[in-house]
Amino acid sequence: MRLDGFGLMVKDMGKMIRFYRDVLGFEIKEAEDTNNVYLVKDGTLFLLYGRNDLEKMTSNKFEYTKQINGHFEIALYVDTFEEVDKEYERVLQEGAVSVMPPTTEPWGQRTCYIADPEGNLVEIGSFNRPFENRAAE
DSSP states (O other), X not given: OOOOEEXXXXXXXXXXHHIIIIITOOOOOSOTTOSEEEEXXXXXXXXXXXXXXXXXXXXXXXXXXXXXXXXXXXXEEOSSHXXXXXXXXXXXXXXXXXXXXXXXXXXXXXXXXXXXXXXXXXXXXXXSSOGGGTTOO
């Protein structure tokens, strides 16, 4: 098996589309009243799927957190430490919720955490080098 992508089950599709498209820069072509949003960001399939639609399709009822979701994160990379700080401030101005301000970690990464409108964690981080070289140590 190969990893094909990942998805978020969302309550308010319009709000989530606006956040991921307008604030984080994901390319989303679907309308805000759609049930499914598919997009590819940097070669990874990303899906927004309406919670009610998933429950109808699977004939199951699921539980959803009503606060910041600590089950997973979406990690975004920028090339420099300065970009981490700049993007953190920018997304807060656009309505993201701060979870952790930019911090340089002992392992050499500068990282911060925000939450999207439904409480999913988004990390913005950098090892102060271009993405292609991030694993080169």
